[in-house]
């Protein structure tokens with residue numbers, strides 16, 4: 001199809017996600033027709049560094065030869081079958097591989113097909129876990145300010161970003177909100193920049209509101225749901241892992257389940273295989289998706305402990321069955337891709353083998369601190385972020401009308417890279433196979449783009 005035809009059909013009929021379509025009318029979207037490694041190519045032959053790994057999914061580069069091969073092999077055998085009453089070696093193989101990467105207590109795997117459904121499953125499982133034991137008191141969850149767990153209504157109910165969630169309040173089930181461990185905006189932070197939140201010099205004062213809720217209301221609380229190490233869509237908020245240690249200890253004491261949403265952080269993105277490993281704590285429920293298939297196909301999993309599973313295990317008429325499922329649950333093509341993804345991570349010893357590259361990324365990002373329009377710098381593993389402001393000293397932000405983030409986004413495309421800001425926070429969510437030379441170019445281009453946008 002020719003470019004003009006794509007654009008005319010698109011503009012006339014397609015409604016894009018997270019997009020004000022009136023804005024979109026005035027901007028011709030890039031028509032992407034190819035990907036290779038860390039780059040995307042449009043129909044006119046222009047190339048763009050995919051610095052956000054195609055919405056945080058891509059792990060091993062576009063058009064990865066081994067993943068392509070795995071998909072070709074699988075498509076000759078079985079493309080799909082219902083997963084209730086049937087099973088297949090591709091799901092079993094995936095569970096066998098993934099189990100090796102998880103603590104033994106996380107031993108039961110429920111499949112679904114995207115990050116939001118992984119979260120829905122976790123919320124419903126946690127609720128029913130207590131119901132099945134006759135506990136009718138537990139009926140709410142703790143969510144964090146700035147948290148994002150997806151766009152389905154359950155996930156929205158435990159979300160904490162006003163821009164995405166506030167409007168839907170009348171439809172949400174009630175939850176309790178704890179403060180965000182937002183080092184960037186914390187008056188207690190002693191270091192100039194947050195960096196990896198290892199030297200913030202604070203006493204985790206931000207944990208107080210969580211502590212209060214758990215101390216006062218634990219009899220009502222089913223679970224706490226949290227994105228470990230980094231609140232991603234809420235602004236790439238990196239926080240100290242001691243927060244998770246405290247949270248695990250208190251939730252255990254108070255008989256409250258702990259759900260880690262590793263949809264964005266799983267499979268090496270934060271520099272360890274799972275983000276929670278950094279804190280040395282284990283959740284009761286774990287949500288996985290995005291990178292699980294290397295970014296090729298939708299697949300998700302909610303992993304739970306044997307203890308939770310056993311609360312559902314009973315005679316049929318006990319009515320303890322988990323009545324939940326999706327048409328594409330454990331899709332064999334996606335499972336085979338996930339098996340291959342895990343195999344590649346193992347063979348290439350990722351993310352460990354990229355330690356030097358990660359350090360290079362962080363050190364290069366630190367250089368942004370020389371600019372007075374950079375308010376904070378944060379990073380963990382392959383994820384990095386900076387806040388762009390008018391002036392760091394006076395902490396003056398740009399007026400929302402200036403739409404600085406949007407300006408930077410459009411400029412980035414002109415300069416051969418995709419920066420998709422969250423407000424005025426510019427971030428990089430790099431694939432695990434990124435090379436130092438690409439990081440150097442990406443960050444040089446990014447700084448140029450940001451500086452130009454600010455100057456204008």
Ligand SMILES: Cc1ncc(COP(=O)(O)O)c(C=O)c1O
Pocket residue numbers: 114115116117119148149150151227232233261262263264265289290
């Ligand atoms: C932490 C987290 N959870 C859940 C989701 C939702 O995933 P999906 O977009 O696949 O529904 C996202 C998406 O960005 C996420 O970052």
